[in-house]
Amino acid sequence: MMKEIINLIEKFEQFNSWVNELEKVDEDLFFTPINEGKWTPAEIISHIIYWDRYILEELMPQMRKDAKLESVAFDVINQPASEYASSGVTKTQLIQEQIEARNHLVEVLKEKSEQEFFDTFVLNGEEIDRYSGYPHSLFNYISAFVWHDNHHKEQIETFLNKNQNS
Template identity: 55%
Template structure:
């Protein structure tokens, strides 16, 4: 059975992938991954902004029968993309991403099973339209884990096209 501990460990292990990108050239880091798409910098800023938003704004509200209204995702995404292109360095963006995910995982580890499976309403919906399951912390984080993997695939394809091979290390 896939446990909450498994979920949190898998969610936090995305940091191993993030760390592996410290070695790529800064020009590639800030280059759009495809026509009309974000750069790796913008993608990681986007994920980092969401990690912070979840930890600070959404997670504290996720309780049984809560009615939660989330920020419009485009608003947060635009802020994240703008920040990524503001002159912040690759090193700082990656460090911020690592720290935000670690902080969020730490807060998640303090939740018990009952909290993880408490059902709530999000943006007027009791059932997540993507998974078909009720909104719970467990399902919400699982959705973001899918989201991480989606972006990881995009980045991997881009880097492969550029002839860059990543080495993901077991230690952070």
């Protein structure tokens, strides 16, 4: 089981290598919506920063065996994240903040025991995660965020591939 945890943390941490590559992206393109009515790459990265901080500061401290957790509505985090990305912050600043937020979260994850990764809890009144079909645990939660990272990474890469070549 420890090997699975180590692999999960490595996948979660690897997102930073990809984020670092975004330094090469044109500043204007980084602040251009990926589609009509959609976020910019900057807003997407900001959204991930805000979620990483929320997980670290609010949720993880409560993730204990049989705990009953309530997560905020997505917009409570997504709205300020979107506003921050449009506040005049630079691409480099956002990238650095993402790397710092993820590194901080990874450091704390590395200190967790195997038991802590698999202790189950209730999240928003649900014992079973409706997306994965598994009980809520720190392991399952971080796995969902690896999927979430990859989902946004694909969105940004598709957008960049379309727009950097034209």
